[in-house]
Amino acid sequence: MKHVKTLNTQTLTNTMKKGGCGECQTSCQSACKTSCTVGNQTCEQKK
């Protein structure tokens, strides 16, 4: 594409198929403790 550069191939919709295993880290256990930062957590299946 001439006018667009897309940074990612994975989409949220794709994660509906698998996902939801719940093995990933709880967000407040990482560093925050005072804010909610779910989006920067890592998927346990992709480690």
Add this chain to the structure above:
Amino acid sequence: MIHQYRNNGYNIVLDVNSGAVHVVDELCYDVIAHLAAGEEPDEAALDRPETLEGLLAALKDRYKEEEIREALEDVKELTREGRLFTRDVFEPMIDQVKQRKTVVKALCLHIAHDCNLACKYCFAEEGEYHGRRALMSYEVGKKALDFLIVSSGNRRNLEVDFFGGEPLMNWQVVKDLVAYGREQEKIHNKHFRFTVTTNGVLLNDEIQDFINKEMDNVVLSLDGRKEINDNMRPFRNGKGSYDLIVPKFQKLADSRNQERYYVRGTFTRNNLDFSNDVLHFADLGFKQMSIEPVVGDESDPYAIREEDIPKICEEYDRLAKIMIEREKEGKGFNFFHFMIDLEGGPCVSKRLSGCGSGTEYLAVTPWGDLYPCHQFVGQEEFLMGNVDEGITRPEIADEFRGCSVYSKDKCRDCFAKFYCSGGCMANAYNFHGTIHEAYDIGCEMQRKRVECAIMMKAALADASDER
């Protein structure tokens, strides 16, 4: 739903519902903005002749017709692929996600309601959480771990954070509980991930070795520059803590190969130039860091106010730009709030379920009482049960479970909803008296951080292309 913004010379389009991120040229940015005005188009609408006609009429003074046609074809392709103007298919799932049976998988153990510092902004009120000083006994801690194992269903990875107050003031119990956990995990086919949050005052070689052997992550509390840290994080006698703590933290971070830790600070309205504190951490040699906005009552002189937001946003912009340069120079570091994984981030189910407080994540007081999270400890209306009887007030868990980005009006139309997952419920409660709200100042900052984090990905992808 899309979100368009310009930052550091990049034109960025975030397709909220797919999570796709596009860096586009000026023309395409304007084409998408024009198409998105009013109701966002679907594939059929993009194919209609009047769509092209409308675009040409609006943009032909600035761009050539042929280029506008080309850009529209790019937009159509992205839309066909489900990467632009994607519809929200998650909302119908929300009841299913929120009503599913949850298990408890993480505990925040308040191992010591006592502290050897007297930080002015402490939500734990110098460790005491609106109550008395107390240390958790080994017996209570054991029951907490047993409760976690029993309540965790098929979940294998269990997280236990030793928190306070200052957990190193009750270190023997921490060590004993880790030993107990290691013994129990074999019996029950579980895996404990222990973490500890400490101010470092009592840190020594023996404790460091134990942390490195047993703790998946360690959070080291420090606010940045000496004068900033010592103003807010003094000892009880008023003396600053920086000189004692920094060398210990540097040694610990090095001993962990600069991994699996965060040096974590709090910024207040006393240091709205907090990017300098982040850079100070980097200059001290730290590679993993976080500096977060203070949580406090609006009446506190150090609390963040609405009027501070523009300055805070400038700071995030400045920090993002400097971090890109440092990365290019091979001197990069991680800033927790700019971490974003566009490819391997959490699944949508996780993003819809939020932080898990009150359901998957609970806090345990030194007496064994259970609360939805560490920030609710001491607020009796949120007392959920105890380690002897388990959850005795399941209606509290139900209320937390029912809270999502779709139950809050402010979240519904926010582009950052799948990154913060509705935000911190304790913050919402503190500012609005209900968890079904959003802490507006926090939302402003969160949106800015997401924008900066995405821009950094664009800039670093560029740098990588250049190499």
